Amino acid sequence: MNRTDQRPAAIFLMGPTASGKTALACALAEHFDLDLVSVDSALVYRGLDIGAAKPDAATLARHPHRLVDIRDPAQAYSAADFRTDALAAMHEITRAGRVPLLVGGTGLYFRALEHGLSALPDADPGIRRRLADEARAIGWAALHERLGRLDPIAAERIRPGDAQRIQRALEVIELSGRPLSAQQEGPRERLPWRVLKMALVPRERAPLHERIARRFDAMLAAGFLDEAHRLRADPAFHPDLPAMRAVGYRQAWPYLAGEVDAATFRDQAVFATRQLAKRQITWLRSELDARWFDPDGSALADDVRRAVKMFGLRAGHRA
Numbered sequence: 001m002n003r004t005d006q007r008p009a010a011i012f013l014m015g016p017t018a019s020g021k022t023a024l025a026c027a028l029a030e031h032f033d034l035d036l037v038s039v040d041s042a043l044v045y046r047g048l049d050i051g052a053a054k055p056d057a058a059t060l061a062r063h064p065h066r067l068v069d070i071r072d073p074a075q076a077y078s079a080a081d082f083r084t085d086a087l088a089a090m091h092e093i094t095r096a097g098r099v100p101l102l103v104g105g106t107g108l109y110f111r112a113l114e115h116g117l118s119a120l121p122d123a124d125p126g127i128r129r130r131l132a133d134e135a136r137a138i139g140w141a142a143l144h145e146r147l148g149r150l151d152p153i154a155a156e157r158i159r160p161g162d163a164q165r166i167q168r169a170l171e172v173i174e175l176s177g178r179p180l181s182a183q184q185e186g187p188r189e190r191l192p193w194r195v196l197k198m199a200l201v202p203r204e205r206a207p208l209h210e211r212i213a214r215r216f217d218a219m220l221a222a223g224f225l226d227e228a229h230r231l232r233a234d235p236a237f238h239p240d241l242p243a244m245r246a247v248g249y250r251q252a253w254p255y256l257a258g259e260v261d262a263a264t265f266r267d268q269a270v271f272a273t274r275q276l277a278k279r280q281i282t283w284l285r286s287e288l289d290a291r292w293f294d295p296d297g298s299a300l301a302d303d304v305r306r307a308v309k310m311f312g313l314r315a316g317h318r319a
Contacts, residue, residue: 008094009312010193012110013103014039014284015200016277017247018211019295022055024200025103026063027301032308033316035093037086038065039104039113042246044082045073047231050224051248053215065103073243074236076123078168079112086113090193099313100193107283114191118183121175123168131167132240140166153181164242196311197290198304201281207296212273216248216266228252247272 011034015021025036038044042052046069055065066089071077086109090100102110135143140163147166148155150173158165169180176183202208228249231237237244239253248269255265284290291307293300309315 005194007192007194009099010090010094010191010195011099011101011308011311012039012114012195012197012290013101013200014107014110014197014287014290015105015295016202016208016280016284017053017105017273018208018215018277019105019200019202021103021105021200022053022059024295024301024304025101026055026059028101028304028308029063031305031315032313033098034101034313035096035098036063036065037089037093037100037102038067039082039086039102039106039109040068041077041082041106041109042243043068043104044071044077045069045243046071047073047227048243048246048249050219050222050227051252052246053219071243073231074234074241076242078123079108080117082106082109083112083117094193105280107280114195120172120180120183124171124175127171127174128167131170135163135167135240143167143170146170151179151181154179157181163240163245196307197287198307199284199287199290199292200295201284201292202296203294204296208277209274212277213270216270216273219248220266224248225252225256229256232256247276 011028013021013025013028025034028034029036040052042048043054043065044067045052048054054068055063060068067082067085070085086102090102093100102113104110131143141160143166144155144158144160147158147169151169154169158169160166172178172180172183231244231249232253239245239250244250244253251265251269251272254260255262260268284292293303293307297303
């Protein structure tokens with residue numbers, strides 16, 4: 001603990017999907033005066049419950065998570081929106097004499113919160129609709145190729161299948177006349193909290209891959225496809241909505257349309273989730289000031305509690 005840093009404390013608990021972040025965050029909240037803030041781009045949406053592995057009602061009653069169920073799935077929610085909402089939640093928690101624990105796997109949100117965002121132009125619904133229409137006609141891969149011609153640096157950073165970020169990069173270019181990458185450089189803001197960063201990163205991938213498969217099968221047994229069918233039946237929804245591009249839901253859409261069989265759908269969803277975990281772990285490697293913990297380690301809970309105590313938090317009392 002840096003005793004010369006007088007900023008209030010905050011904790012980031014990061015990790016790939018299915019690494020046990022929620023359970024660990026709730027366990028920490030039983031020992032310390034922590035309030036939880038979700039850092040998950042799918043959990044913000046109402047109705048994305050089973051497929052997004054949203055904490056169940058009993059867990060949320062015992063350990064409320066801020067920034068869960070705050071948007072309708074037909075609404076967009078950006079990293080800038082998250083930063084505004086997260087800062088407001090953190091200030092409220094700190095004023096109450098408690099410590100915010102931000103838990104989730106959306107690296108873009110963590111980075112936006114910690115370092116701020118460039119002053120980019122506001123979203124333009126007309127441009128977004130036109131780009132979405134073009135994508136339906138020629139595919140997001142073709143739009144990614146266009147981005148590669150207009151902003152090679154941004155195209156290298158953005159995956160060809162990342163429709164939301166491709167759309168935003170092209171939108172910014174149209175609105176400003178400048179590449180997105182050129183507008184993302186600049187001085188970083190200092191977060192007004194001192195932060196303990198903890199990352200759950202498995203030493204071996206096999207147990208994580210097994211958990212991902214087991215969890216998806218459990219989702220299917222719990223009625224995930226019924227949930228996806230209800231969402232798909234809503235005329236306000238379409239496959240290009242950010243909510244519907246979440247892993248699992250994106251693979252369910254063609255299955256519900258009769259384009260693939262059940263076994264293919266299941267395999268595609270599990271594979272996509274494993275790929276998501278791989279990308280999340282790769283991102284965590286860039287967080288050089290994060291403390292890593294093996295989620296499969298026998299002493300995980302004790303090791304994490306010890307790190308929190310060394311950061312300066314004392315055990316609290318929970319009713």
